[in-house]
Amino acid sequence: MPGIAVISTIAFRTNAPWEAAFTGGLGVHAGWYVSGALQESVGFSQGSLTTAVSNLNANGSVTHIVTVGGVAAARAAWSYGNQHGQAKPFLSCRGNHV
Amino acid sequence: MTLESFGHNADRLDHLTGKSAAHAHNFPLAQIALLINPDSSVGADESLRWPSDGGHIYQARDKTTIQSELGNFAGSNHTAIIISADPFFTDNLEYVIQQANGTSKHVCYSFQEYANASAGAGHPHPTHNKHTLHGPKLLDAYQQLGQVVASVISSGAAPLQPKLEPAPPIVANDP
Numbered sequence: 001m002p003g004i005a006v007i008s009t010i011a012f013r014t015n016a017p018w019e020a021a022f023t024g025g026l027g028v029h030a031g032w033y034v035s036g037a038l039q040e041s042v043g044f045s046q047g048s049l050t051t052a053v054s055n056l057n058a059n060g061s062v063t064h065i066v067t068v069g070g071v072a073a074a075r076a077a078w079s080y081g082n083q084h085g086q087a088k089p090f091l092s093c094r095g096n097h098v
Numbered sequence: 099m100t101l102e103s104f105g106h107n108a109d110r111l112d113h114l115t116g117k118s119a120a121h122a123h124n125f126p127l128a129q130i131a132l133l134i135n136p137d138s139s140v141g142a143d144e145s146l147r148w149p150s151d152g153g154h155i156y157q158a159r160d161k162t163t164i165q166s167e168l169g170n171f172a173g174s175n176h177t178a179i180i181i182s183a184d185p186f187f188t189d190n191l192e193y194v195i196q197q198a199n200g201t202s203k204h205v206c207y208s209f210q211e212y213a214n215a216s217a218g219a220g221h222p223h224p225t226h227n228k229h230t231l232h233g234p235k236l237l238d239a240y241q242q243l244g245q246v247v248a249s250v251i252s253s254g255a256a257p258l259q260p261k262l263e264p265a266p267p268i269v270a271n272d273p
Contacts, residue, residue, distance in 0.1 A: 004247060004251070010186070018237075021241040024241050025247075026244040026245075027244070027245065029248040041189075044137060044138060064251055069185040070140065072138065091246070093243045
């Protein structure tokens with residue numbers, strides 16, 4: 001079964017409605033969401049975002065990574081994938097060019 | 099998927115200067131300012147795309163500079179300001195609203211969530227007739243993202259690049 005985990009530069013669950021909206025969108029596949037793997041309020045620094053991407057790549061429950069909260073998170077996942085041949089696939093919601 | 103947030107300030111300017119028809123304002127272009135986060139790529143792109151005859155670009159990277167820059171805007175000759183769609187501002191939504199309300203000037207917000215519809219005691223609401231909500235509803239964007247993710251993974255298909263078009267501008271006339 002797929003395991004989806006989210007990296008967010010900003011709050012995603014804590015005092016924020018975005019997690020509920022996202023899992024609502026997953027619909028019948030909401031069970032794929034790995035709640036415990038959430039990396040939220042990571043910030044925008046390359047170091048913290050790379051660490052979050054690395055954490056999820058090391059998490060055996062996670063098969064797919066979703067980045068939200070701006071292009072910085074997407075870039076971090078992109079860069080990690082370029083540097084690690086076995087990196088997990090990622091999808092992004094962003095507001096700018098990667 | 100993309101919100102194309104970097105590209106919508108031109109539409110917001112059209113709305114604020116009266117070039118777009120629906121509920122348009124009539125602010126002079128030179129009196130419309132922009133608030134960006136200088137630490138983000140969105141802010142850099144917004145700066146590059148900002149018209150040379152537009153108003154000043156204010157820069158805030160934390161709560162202290164949100165307060166000081168909106169204070170500078172309040173004391174300036176600018177009559178309106180666009181708040182960037184940068185997630186940094188969304189993450190500080192209530193603080194931005196609070197500080198923007200203090201300017202007593204027109205504020206254009208980039209997402210519908212700035213209506214802060216659930217606002218109650220102690221939670222700021224944008225000033226009546228002093229703001230515009232011009233942009234998509236983020237809640238819908240996150241739900242749509244969930245749908246796309248489920249579709250891509252379950253079908254094994256290559257992901258598409260869907261875009262969320264901005265919602266029609268709303269000139270808030272809230273009670």
